[in-house]
């Protein structure tokens with residue numbers, strides 16, 4: 001039987017996609033191998049969030065080349081999928097000539113049997129893509145517009161997971177809060193990025209760009225339906241963005257003991273000036289007020305976050321605001337990344353990457369130290 005090796009780069013969403021890709025391969029008569037040296041086909045499920053993630057894909061292919069030259073073995077078929085598909089086919093073939101095929105993740109779909117690697121936690125995607133266009137982020141380009149999975153499909157998957165013995169259900173989406181809303185157009189933010197010649201003045205003011213649903217948000221309804229399934233013990237969700245963390249969602253968490261008390265709430269920066277340049281759609285005040293409202297209703301809550309240091313133009317004063325916010329919230333875990341300009345994004349086009357690497361590293365170190373001193377756990381994304 002032919003064998004396949006799947007190499008996954010990046011986040012949990014990619015790991016979940018790889019479980020589906022493997023399911024698809026097994027259904028086509030392949031076996032999985034844990035050694036790329038033995039594989040007939042190699043799938044590279046790529047990440048583009050930072051340049052270093054793309055460099056690692058190049059590194060993998062260089063190793064493969066070297067190995068084939070040394071051993072004289074014939075080349076396995078190499079298939080590329082994931083976030084590097086923000087490059088077009090021609091660009092990819094130039095950048096990574098070893099690639100034989102490009103696989104858009106949408107072609108894999110949700111219909112085959114998923115091969116789950118984690119035996120306790122099941123990862124269930126509820127949406128793909130993103131409508132948010134944070135200025136630094138490649139995801140809206142690599143993954144396209146936000147698209148929610150039909151509720152019935154998700155519930156059916158959860159029911160069969162429970163039958164298989166899973167108790168912990170982890171819902172995945174770039175912004176789970178906006179689940180189900182793109183159909184009605186309620187949360188569609190101004191797609192200023194789609195304009196041909198966008199300018200800084202096109203970036204909407206903080207908090208001016210979001211709409212509230214008038215009925216119970218579909219994500220809250222989904223949580224209610226999943227927790228009603230017998231056998232589901234715990235529901236966790238990633239990622240929940242601060243701008244549409246509805247009051248109804250806070251109430252649901254407060255009254256639903258099956259919902260995890262860990263909430264990942266990426267803040268990215270504690271400076272209003274930088275938040276605006278990032279097009280994050282909230283201020284430090286509104287973020288802190290949201291945290292307070294959640295703490296009041298869910299006293300046992302613990303927060304996690306993502307922070308970018310060294311965004312273009314970030315001054316010492318901006319960074320001090322971030323440190324101050326980190327101390328005020330008391331995050332349990334923080335994924336800290338140094339800003340990496342991504343070609344094609346708004347920040348790449350509009351702002352020079354002017355914070356020196358040394359300063360980015362210093363700020364990264366300081367965040368780490370402050371957090372440790374306060375007995376928080378701040379985890380580096382890039383050491």
Ligand code: SAM
Pocket residue numbers: 011049050136137138139173174175239241266268306307308337338339340341342
């Ligand atoms: N949708 C989630 C959100 O809004 O926070 C996560 C998106 S992204 C896949 C994961 C994290 O990568 C972001 O939260 C951000 O901290 C980091 N990131 C994204 N683009 C980056 C860039 N250009 N440079 C450095 N870090 C970046």
Ligand code: SF4
Pocket residue numbers: 130131132133134137138139140174175241
């Ligand atoms: Fe990227 Fe912002 Fe979308 Fe998260 S919400 S995926 S950071 S554009």
